Amino acid sequence: MSDLATTQSLLGELIALPTVSSDSNLEMIVLLANRLGDMGADVEIHADETGTKANLLARIGPDEPGGIMLSGHTDVVPVTDQDWTTDPFVMHEAEGRLFGRGTCDMKGFIAAAVAMAPRLASADLRRPVTFAFTHDEEVGCLGARNLSEILRDRETRPSLAIIGEPTEMRIIEGHKGCCEYTTRFTGLEGHGSRPELGINAVEYAVRYVTRLMNLRERLRHRAPPGSAFEPPWSTINIGRLSGGHAHNVIPGLAEVDWEVRPVQDADRAFVRSEIDAYVAKTLLPEMRRTHPDAEVILQVVGEIVGLEPMEDNAARDLVARLTGANGTDLVSFGTEAGLFQEIGMSAVICGPGSIAQAHKPDEYIEVSQLAACLDMLDRLVDQITLAA
Structure with a gap:
């Protein structure tokens, strides 16, 4: 099965889990933890004080400072009172688009990242790659705030963060808080x-x-x-x-x-x-x-917290090399990126799908956007793999 087929299959599984912010995300966290754990990742689940929500940290590669973090939130906005053409929690494909709640915001990126994990697991990595999947971004970045406090005190925390919010694979280096x-x-x-x-x-x-x-x-x-x-x-x-x-x-x-x-x-x-x-x-x-x-x-x-544009931004420069883009943008919507920047990590936002489709009925992501994201992640693996 190709990486794209694996990504679409996993995305369908994630869409079937209605992780609306008012509900638990544990089923999705456990699914992802098991998937990554089976590939040899070092997995941590950090539950919130209610025990009904959790963040996932999973590392592939050496346990040492630095490395790259691929970050996404697991929660989605409600579908209440929205006029969907089909069941929002059953993904379906039509005309090169995958429809379902969370397809672009932002389970598409999570599926692509996890689909690339087998390549990472079999590679000889010079730097670790960490997967960070959070709860309750849509209601105030609550999970990322807890996660950033955990990472702040770690000597082995990642140095770069790529937050895969839907940007149509454009490089976003800043947004207001x-x-x-x-x-x-x-x-x-x-x-x-x-x-x-x-x-x-x-x-x-x-x-x-x-x-x-x-x-x-x-x-x-x-x-x-x-x-x-x-x-x-x-x-x-x-x-x-x-x-x-x-x-x-x-x-x-x-x-x-x-x-x-x-x-x-x-x-x-x-x-x-x-x-x-x-x-x-x-x-x-x-x-x-x-x-x-x-x-x-x-x-x-x-x-x-806002993501402040920085003159020196190693994460931005890395993604520019991976995508070939020679320009960056700012966006008006908020993300978790600023919380990671706040603890000293270099952060950038780049992910598949368009924010114009997020939070709406019949939310979708273009299959071509998932393919572009996989291309970026494929080049990332090459970038951090030791030469034979």
């Missing part, structure tokens, strides 16, 4: 005719939003020189402000949903430091002078 928050305000309800006796949670939420809008303007002046992002600076968006239920009642509760899209992680830290200080030094003391139980609580929905 995506940090989402909900801030909840608890004040004190009362009659609207005596506002001095209550704590108006909506008013404090509005002041909070006003401060965020001020920070948004300050971020424009923090844009890194030569930033290629559009816009070149970090941004803040206010997604929702809600609270109150009647004209004549002082609202006791309010919520603000907001996000930061940082072009550099220092901007995320800047915004968090500034807004947290404003709450601690100004808003809360004012609220608690009237009502000691007043609260302002920030919930971190997800903090996806």
Whole structure:
């Protein structure tokens, strides 16, 4: 069976496992662990605190520092209320396309990587190759965050990471972060005719939003020189402000949903430091002078670290040699790459399929894209194999 046929067969098995982020991914992790373990890989399964989700680390080659990590997430987005032509969890082929939930985002890359494992296992590798398959990327890169903490403390961690998100095999060297928050305000309800006796949670939420809008303007002046992002600076968006239920009642509760899209992680830290200080030094003391139980609580929905374009990027340079590409791009969607960059690894994004097909009904990947990915991985094996 050719590598392409093996990839398609394995992809069909993976699509049949509905690893929606709200559900367990353990069946897929065990399947991949067994497949790689049978090839002689050193396999580790790292479960989360619930025991229903897990990351997989599998190494082929010498147990030493450096080497290359092939990374992908196992979870997919829901199909609820989507109008699919066929069963989203039964892969089918039509006109050179493979349809099914997760075909391009991103089980296609995982299948291609694992299909190449027998070649790696039989080769005399100069450097190790690590497979890293994570949980819960779609809801905040939760698995990759746990995995990066494990790798951070390892002397033998890989030095390069190729994240196989769907880029149509283009080389992506950067993307903004995506940090989402909900801030909840608890004040004190009362009659609207005596506002001095209550704590108006909506008013404090509005002041909070006003401060965020001020920070948004300050971020424009923090844009890194030569930033290629559009816009070149970090941004803040206010997604929702809600609270109150009647004209004549002082609202006791309010919520603000907001996000930061940082072009550099220092901007995320800047915004968090500034807004947290404003709450601690100004808003809360004012609220608690009237009502000691007043609260302002920030919930971190997800903090996806951006991938910052670097002048020196060994992973980018390697993939350029493997694909023959002579240019790179930036993307607007978030990935796990920044978490690996954060712990000192060189990271690049390059994988089969188009992001335009991700998350949609009748998601598909072109068979030709899988073939192109296999060609890249085949050249990777040649690159890291000892000469006879």
